[in-house]
Amino acid sequence: MNIGIVCYPTYGGSGVVATELGKYLADKGHQLHFLSYEQPARLDYFSNNVFYHEVSVNEYPLFRYPPYELALTSKMVDLVLSTDIDLLHVHYAIPHAAAAVMAKHILRSKNTDVPVITTLHGTDITLVGRDSTYTPVVNYALDNSDGITAVSNSLKKDTYTHFDVNNDIEVIPNFVDFSRFSKQPKEHFKKAIAPNGERIVIHTSNFRKVKRVEDVIAVFAQINKAIPSRLLLIGDGPERFRMEEICRDLDISESVSFLGKQEAVEEVLSVGDLFLLPSETESFGLAALEAMACEVPVVASNTGGIPEVIPEGLVGFTCDVGDVDTMAKRGIEILSDPKELERYKQEAKKHARSYDIEVIGPMYVKFYEKIVSNFNR
Ligand code: GMT
DSSP states (O other): OEEEEEOOOSSSHHHHHHHHHHHHHHHTTOEEEEEESSOOTTOOSOOTTEEEEEOOOOOOTTOSSOOHHHHHHHHHHHHHHHSOOOEEEEESSTTHHHHHHHHHHHHHTTTOOOOEEEEEOSHHHHTTTTSTTTHHHHHHHHHTSSEEEESSHHHHHHHHHHSOOOSOOEEOOOOBOTTTSSOOOOHHHHHHHOTTOOEEEEEEOOOOGGGOHHHHHHHHHHHHHHSOEEEEEEOOOTTHHHHHHHHHHTTOGGGEEEEESOSOHHHHHTTOSEEEEOOSOOSSOHHHHHHHHTTOOEEEEOOTTHHHHSOTTTSEEEEOTTOHHHHHHHHHHHHHOHHHHHHHHHHHHHHHGGGBHHHHHHHHHHHHHHHHHHHHO
16 A cells, blocks of 8 residues: 555654554555654654655744644645555644645545545543644544544543544554564663662653653652662653752652653663553553563553553552552552562563554554545445
């Protein structure tokens, strides 16, 4: 198939899922055309089957808000007219789904038709999309998509709750690529961070408010009192500075490392003993899945799609949002007994296997085939 993928190029979950899916499909022989305002972060390799089309917006003094979605729409129209595109797959509803639907309507006026598939990732529905500024547009874009997927049952339910969508939504969960996310021998790294065998607790995020990084720190502070441990924080974002202040106030800075954005997250995860994801809302929690693939058990909030990904008591625990005391208790329970910890680690890896890209990737292919064949009927 010849597939156009529209995504955000940044490290955020939706961009990662879109890029990794595209790479997987390219490996299976499909042709992939990526459209974004920058080269997607993980599209850093050469393949005969992968093409990147940069969407640029011209500056003009009248444009206080440069019309990116118009440039994107034109790019999609041009791509479909110049290349034999079988379908457009857009990740994250805003503004990608709306732009794709507009492109579709323009193409129809040129006697060309192309199916549009929209994948919902989370905040495009639960946070930004619900904002009444965008609701009518998101609703229209979803009802005029030819196929919709959501990354969890919870997100599917949220979509029907918050929007008046009549279209079906297929749940295709996120996935992990085990050729990258597997525990690697990093003993020297572990020794450098935890020279006395301290337990290593990890959190990765974009440090936005929704991630509740202050809860990560509060949970860790309690764990640290009970068990010698270190906290590694991967990522960067608006909350980082405040988090550094909180660590200083709690007098735990010595045990906490802010690593910033990391390319090789899997190398850091390889030394982890516990992953914390106490988000306010999380449609899936890809970061937790990547941690489990690297044999790291998880304590997370029981919000959104997280409980679908983390079976209670097997690979970790989920607790109410903001209940840092229970999260710390659960963390201590996992970390206290080396034998139990090893069991959690092995279960985490085993469970993550059910989200292997080799298992989930074919679900997308099947969905594409269904949409394309319905479309051509
Ligand atoms: O909001 C974010 O953290 C980024 C966002 C994105 O779309 O880039 O992440 C969402 O999509 C990820 C991939 O599907 C999911 O794993 C995350 O759970 C989801 N984030 C939220 O729902 C907060």
